[in-house]
Amino acid sequence: MAMDHPLDEAAALDAADPLASFRDRFVVGDPDVIYLDGNSLGRTPKATREAIKRVVDEEWSGELIGAWDHWIDLARETGDVIATEIVGARPGEVIVSDSTSVNLYKLAAAALDAVPHRSVIITDDDNFPTDRYILQGLAAQRGLELRTLTTDLDRGVDAADVAAALDDRTALLCLSHVSYRSGAIADMAAITAAAHRAGVLTLWDLCHSAGAVPVGLNECDVDLAVGCTYKYLNGGPGAPAFLYVREELQRSLRQPIWGWFGQRDQFAMGADYDPAPGIERFQVGTPPVLGVTAVREGARIIAEAGMPAIRAKSTLLTSYALRLARSWLEPLGFSVSTPAEDDRRGGHVTVHHPDAWRIAQAMRDAKVVPDYRTPDRVRLGLAPLYTTFAEVHTGLSRLRDLVAGERHLTFDAVPGRVT
Numbered sequence: 001m002a003m004d005h006p007l008d009e010a011a012a013l014d015a016a017d018p019l020a021s022f023r024d025r026f027v028v029g030d031p032d033v034i035y036l037d038g039n040s041l042g043r044t045p046k047a048t049r050e051a052i053k054r055v056v057d058e059e060w061s062g063e064l065i066g067a068w069d070h071w072i073d074l075a076r077e078t079g080d081v082i083a084t085e086i087v088g089a090r091p092g093e094v095i096v097s098d099s100t101s102v103n104l105y106k107l108a109a110a111a112l113d114a115v116p117h118r119s120v121i122i123t124d125d126d127n128f129p130t131d132r133y134i135l136q137g138l139a140a141q142r143g144l145e146l147r148t149l150t151t152d153l154d155r156g157v158d159a160a161d162v163a164a165a166l167d168d169r170t171a172l173l174c175l176s177h178v179s180y181r182s183g184a185i186a187d188m189a190a191i192t193a194a195a196h197r198a199g200v201l202t203l204w205d206l207c208h209s210a211g212a213v214p215v216g217l218n219e220c221d222v223d224l225a226v227g228c229t230y231k232y233l234n235g236g237p238g239a240p241a242f243l244y245v246r247e248e249l250q251r252s253l254r255q256p257i258w259g260w261f262g263q264r265d266q267f268a269m270g271a272d273y274d275p276a277p278g279i280e281r282f283q284v285g286t287p288p289v290l291g292v293t294a295v296r297e298g299a300r301i302i303a304e305a306g307m308p309a310i311r312a313k314s315t316l317l318t319s320y321a322l323r324l325a326r327s328w329l330e331p332l333g334f335s336v337s338t339p340a341e342d343d344r345r346g347g348h349v350t351v352h353h354p355d356a357w358r359i360a361q362a363m364r365d366a367k368v369v370p371d372y373r374t375p376d377r378v379r380l381g382l383a384p385l386y387t388t389f390a391e392v393h394t395g396l397s398r399l400r401d402l403v404a405g406e407r408h409l410t411f412d413a414v415p416g417r418v419t
């Protein structure tokens, strides 16, 4: 079977890759480890190690409190890089703050406050857990109805199903752009347009899109969005997230946590909360400067490579992985759960197998790092800036060999605490 896909083919794809040199910009510890999890935690950019050291040694240690003169704008400046280079928005529409979960709460609450006469929130059952839980909490606190649509785990959210569910009682529609499980891309343009026809505000989660798939927030007229920076943006574990609010909406929306970083004329220390007119009103408290510094470095590398080139390589990587999966893994009892059409999938590829959890453990043992996802999925993240075609070949051939040799059967069948 291996004869069908010689390693030479992968080597030729690597030789023709215009982004190949970007791998050197990242720390690669053990070159024998095939890291297919950049969609959960991206690798460390070398520039980030230097930038953090500089901020600690020169700015924090040297300038002390005086460094706030420039730190004060860091979250906004980094937001502008994400806005203009990564998610298709204008300067002043994105800011780095808090976590994705907290930003989702802030923006969803702001949207619900704007339409008090509407009482239904719509999401789908394939949305990421934190999104579903936060919406459940908001619905419970406010006595609203949360309607959870049923989505096919492999095909992703269906635009016609969403359109059919929207009506004049709907306050907010919240969905993920790229499914965390299958990698299916939702039709952001069609779904947002359908929501707007029903007078509904849209809140998109871009965690698995930002840095992997071009996102046209302005082009699709999206109202609100949130996203992570520690996945394809390589911002580091727990790095602060970003949020987007369409400029025309900013003045009319108020988020629920009235902190001093959202205040107009912050250092006047005024008696009463009066939110800043722009995107800053969606901040709460002091931004984590070391974390935002890492986000800035990660976003700059994406900007330098450019989203069109990143998407082109990503599509080649995922289609190559799907070809190998079909010829090597399907005969072993796997099926592919990622959409076959290039324009319907994001940056990762997911396969399913009844023994997925044991297989994921055996892969780590064989120095291939995937994610296990419920109920029976193995997810392979192919981060375009540092994943090579040769790694895809080696990773999938190790996976094929260990399942063919039944090595996974020696691992525990009960999932661990962190999967």
Ligand SMILES: *Cc1c(COP(=O)(O)O)cnc(C)c1O
Residues within 6 Å of the ligand: 099, 100, 101, 102, 128, 130, 131, 176, 180, 205, 207, 208, 228, 241
């Ligand atoms: C990773 C991820 C999150 C994570 O949210 P945190 O607040 O950073 O824990 C949220 N939504 C989606 C879709 C994700 O993939």
